[in-house]
Amino acid sequence: MNDSPQFPRPARALPSIRRFLPILEWGCSYSRATLTSDLVAAVIVTIMLIPQSLAYAMLAGLPPEIGLYASILPLVAYALFGTSRTLAVGPVAVVSLMTAAAVGEVAAQGTADYLTAAILLALLSGVMLLLMGIFRLGFVANFLSHPVISGFITASGVLIAASQLKHILGVSAGGDTLPGIIAALAASADMTNPITVAIGVSVLVFLYFARSQLRPLLTRLGVPQRSADITTRAAPIVAVAVTILLAGSLDLASEGVVLVGAIPQGLPVPGLPQISLDMLTALAVPAFLISIIGFVESVSVAQTLAAKRRQRIEPDQELIALGAANIAAAFSSGYPVTGGFARSVVNFDAGAETPAASVFTALGIALAALFLTPLLASLPQATLAATIIVAVLSLVDLREIQRVLAYSKADFAAMAATILVTLLWGVEPGVVAGVGLSLALHLYRTSRPHxxxxxxxxxxxxxxxxxxxxxxxxxxxxxxxxxxxxxxxxxxxxxxxxxxxxxxxxxxxxxxxxxxxxxxxxxxxxxxxxxxxxxxxxxxxxxxxxxxxxxxxxxxxxxxxxxxxxxxxxxxxxxxxxxxxxxxxxxxxxxxxxxxx
Amino acid sequence: MNDSPQFPRPARALPSIRRFLPILEWGCSYSRATLTSDLVAAVIVTIMLIPQSLAYAMLAGLPPEIGLYASILPLVAYALFGTSRTLAVGPVAVVSLMTAAAVGEVAAQGTADYLTAAILLALLSGVMLLLMGIFRLGFVANFLSHPVISGFITASGVLIAASQLKHILGVSAGGDTLPGIIAALAASADMTNPITVAIGVSVLVFLYFARSQLRPLLTRLGVPQRSADITTRAAPIVAVAVTILLAGSLDLASEGVVLVGAIPQGLPVPGLPQISLDMLTALAVPAFLISIIGFVESVSVAQTLAAKRRQRIEPDQELIALGAANIAAAFSSGYPVTGGFARSVVNFDAGAETPAASVFTALGIALAALFLTPLLASLPQATLAATIIVAVLSLVDLREIQRVLAYSKADFAAMAATILVTLLWGVEPGVVAGVGLSLALHLYRTSRPHxxxxxxxxxxxxxxxxxxxxxxxxxxxxxxxxxxxxxxxxxxxxxxxxxxxxxxxxxxxxxxxxxxxxxxxxxxxxxxxxxxxxxxxxxxxxxxxxxxxxxxxxxxxxxxxxxxxxxxxxxxxxxxxxxxxxxxxxxxxxxxxxxxx
CATH class of the missing domain: 3.30.750.24 (STAS domain)
Incomplete structure (x- = not known):
């Protein structure tokens, strides 16, 4: 059992070059069968990633092409350094929300500074992750307790869904907190565009149906479980295609439906924007929080998937890989990325066997950025918003709240504080309050020992x-x-x-x-x-x-x-x-x- | 042994009125013999307190009479509510230094705002202490570890001594940190007044001799231990009297020797200054730190003395008593006070049996404020500075630093950080760094359990x-x-x-x-x-x-x-x-x- 894949010796025993480049381990035994599996998975993930990249860029307040850019080089960087065989990195919902909150503090949305700040945030976060990996500081993430993480994810899901309602209603409204978003929506409710609402609600209903009904239906019709899963995950691309056709053929733009609009065709120009010290200072704390949250989210996805195939994740090396991915994002006009749950599960289910699948996915997205963007100009923003809403509502986990409440009042207090502060004051105060309260409660408890x-x-x-x-x-x-x-x-x-x-x-x-x-x-x-x-x-x-x-x-x-x-x-x-x-x-x-x- | 004074039942069992007014416990059995003991102690403490009050007010950057005012009503308030029979409250060195640092941030020394801020600081600190006592939050002080406290006290001693050198040299120089003080002294060294230096150094040598040589000498000459102790403690008043006579008879003011100058004769007018919300906000954090440091210092003195007579201190009630004392200080134009080590030991050694001794001391100081102040006008500031230097150097405890180093690297790290940050950045950052580092080290250790x-x-x-x-x-x-x-x-x-x-x-x-x-x-x-x-x-x-x-x-x-x-x-x-x-x-x-x- 010494060589059991479940309990291998710690990676410290590996030669150091292998420790830093896990690609050497799987690259040497790469076969044609593996290539086929990886290629199939890459095609499916690419199809799924295109609408997701656009949607999360919109959530972060960035032009849609930035979402595509963040899904090319970072995937290659992770493939080189990551210890997970199936993790798919790229823009994710919670980190996009945190990016919007952080960047919104230093620049106005739509300006060049806003994009510069998002790129700097990726750079800062990448450097921080890399340093934490080199100095083996992954334990810092342990100070986020499970209830704080799950409370934060739940509250972020609610915030994100609320922030997307404006696109469903076809109004322009702001707000970083739940009361702010609700007030802004209420103030602009009379500007609601009925056609936009019709598109948004239809897509919502379709995606919800696909998620909750389609898979059981397909299974009942005799479609194998895995194919049913993958078909279900492809629903957003169907919605995207159908609404593009509708909007293009009926000229819905003239009816007031907001479309994605022209997306620059081509690949990002490698390089970094001008770095201002003021901006770096202002973004340091958000970058740290994004690093930690992104790391925790990514590692837990990676560990869940690794356990299924009895592989093992090395958290300190994951820090290095995510650091490299974010630095790659910064050098290719992207914004902060991390390992995403949904796309990693699709990658895994579609049969990806090695990180090469991610490299092929990156190629797929690059091809999309080169040739597909003209087709996306007529995509209604309401479609993307509906995609986001259906995706993030699965983050809201009320059962976990109940379970924590039943088990421990202290844990529940930290969780409740995280949720409330996140909803009422925003994502950064939410994380800080949760961590602070859980540490304070732990210290209080140990100060009065039994x-x-x-x-x-x-x-x-x-x-x-x-x-x-x-x-x-x-x-x-x-x-x-x-x-x-x-x-x-x-x-x-x-x-x-x-x-x-x-x-x-x-x-x-x-x-x-x-x-x-x-x-x-x-x-x-x-x-x-x-x-x-x-x-x-x-x-x-x-x-x-x-x-x-x-x-x-x-x-x-x-x-x-x-x-x-x-x-x-x-x-x-x-x-x-x-x-x-x-x-x-x-x-x-x-x-x-x-x-x- | 159930009624042993050492291990009585917790005070919670007392009727609640007695819990909040310990005076009811000792007041009812007050005898003539106790009265005599208390009166003798009061006279000795009064004599000792007069130069101390002036000196610590000067250290806090306040007019000398404020030190006297802070030594009247607060003593009475503590006598009503305190659980220690012998603790003597009033201005103390470390809290005076912290007051100077906090008030110096919001107002310029010598202005009316400076005095107002000092009074507000006492009020805020009093209210905080009172609330902490009512809500039994005394455990907050437990987060100051012993090494952090002793490191902070040692560093404060060095800072205070350094800050008084300007009065010994007869120059005007500022600085809140050790490098700042040294730079300011170096810049004004050429203004040194030789007569001031002569007075300062003579008093320093005299007080140092009294502290280290006089007591053994007296004991060898057959003077009883306790009388020898008290005589030694009276040395500062001798220095004060002699230098007043010298300065007055030789008209040293015209030679450039800085004297205390005219002190308003009379008692403080009861009342509070105009309260500005800005000032309250700016003083909140320093007031909290002063409260905690003052509480820790006071309780440890009180417990040391109580243990000697097998009495017991109730920390939560001490918070209430110190809160009342500080509120009393604010209402009588005083500044933050707490229980002081030197004066409490003198009170104890001089035979004080009940808090009535403190009430008599307060009367003594009030009489001094009414009738003695004209005599103090010719007192050289160098004398007070020398008094302070000799008093605070006993706070510097190098043996404790060695002991902690030998026992625990983590504790030593927290102590060293406290000392360095206090000396280099000031008192508030010093406390915060020490507490922060000791908590972080504790958490790090428990995050990798054995x-x-x-x-x-x-x-x-x-x-x-x-x-x-x-x-x-x-x-x-x-x-x-x-x-x-x-x-x-x-x-x-x-x-x-x-x-x-x-x-x-x-x-x-x-x-x-x-x-x-x-x-x-x-x-x-x-x-x-x-x-x-x-x-x-x-x-x-x-x-x-x-x-x-x-x-x-x-x-x-x-x-x-x-x-x-x-x-x-x-x-x-x-x-x-x-x-x-x-x-x-x-x-x-x-x-x-x-x-x-």
């Missing part, structure tokens, strides 16, 4: 809480278990609680602090232990420790605490109680039973 | 690390102990580590996760446990938990994790290993010994 008086479970050497178990305690010996590492935030609480517990037991002669859950004693807690030792000594009580872990003991040995300790350090609580009971002046008295639930 | 493969210590039911102890393990059973609560920041690390440990043991059929140190499993960690369970199941390995704590188990029961768990939950690791070994198809194979240190 402490229990323990006794021995009869016929064992095992000690449990006297209030929860039927256990034996010895008179004169107070065994206290503290269920947390001792550090500055809880050291004073420890002093207070031990004082209170000793005050309740007038006959105590020995206090044994059971340290089985103590993984660290920092300098503040050491001071507190010294204070406790001194105060107990003043009251004629001896202070002992038991079950001190190796690393903690090593450190205590470097101080003079052990010399000043009035009692001893015992290997186990059982040893402590046995030794102290045996040393008692009156050994005839026996342990007393606690009969509590 | 995990160990454990085995049974022979002839016991106790399990320890196979790498540190001579233990027995059963083939096919991998017992892993995780030494930390499982929460979002370490849940992914847990997944990775278990995967790696299982990969190293190809024959494993059971993994038992020993949860004796797991005090919480949050929603993110629950997701990770489910993933681990599923992946192990795919690899044909059963996943068990052991020694799950009561509160953690209660919460797991609310989910469907226990149904999905492929293995069982065992009360103890011993039970788990015994049961799994017994159920093994080939029970003839016996445990293997690990012979590692």
């Amino acid at each position: 402490m229990a008086v323990v006794g021995r479970v009869p016929d064992t050497q095992h000690f449990r809480n006297v209030e929860r178990h039927r256990v034996v305690t010895e008179p004169g010996i107070l065994s206290i278990r503290v269920d947390e590492s001792l550090y500055f935030a809880n050291s004073r609480y420890l002093e207070d609680r031990i004082a209170a517990l000793v005050a309740e037991e007038p006959d105590v002669r020995h206090v044994v602090l059971m340290c089985s859950a103590v993984n660290e004693i920092d300098a503040s807690a050491l001071d507190s232990l010294e204070d406790i030792n001194r105060r107990l000594a003043d009251a004629g009580v001896t202070f002992h420790l038991s079950e001190v872990k190796g690393p903690v003991m090593d450190r205590l040995r470097r101080t003079d605490f052990l010399e000043r300790l009035t009692g001893q350090i015992f290997l186990s609580q059982h040893e402590a109680v046995t030794a102290l009971a045996a040393a008692r002046p009156d050994p005839s008295s026996t342990g007393e039973f606690h009969e509590k639930c | 995990m160990a493969v454990v085995g049974r210590v022979p002839d016991t039911q106790h399990f320890r690390n196979v790498e540190r102890h001579r233990v027995v393990t059963e083939p096919g059973i991998l017992s892993i102990r995780v030494d930390e609560s499982l929460y979002f920041a370490n849940s992914r690390y847990l997944e990775d580590r278990i995967a790696a440990l299982v990969a190293e043991e190809p024959d494993v059929r059971h993994v038992v996760l020993m949860c004796s140190a797991v005090n919480e499993i949050d929603a993110s960690a629950l997701d990770s446990l489910e993933d681990i369970n599923r992946r192990l199941a795919d690899a044909g390995v059963t996943f068990h938990l052991s020694e799950v704590k009561g509160p953690v188990m209660d919460r797991l029961r609310r989910t469907d994790f226990l149904e999905r768990l492929t293995g069982q939950i065992f009360l103890s690791q011993h039970e788990a290993v015994t049961a799994l070994a017994a159920a093994r198809p080939d029970p003839s194979s016996t445990g293997e010994f690990h012979e590692k240190c």
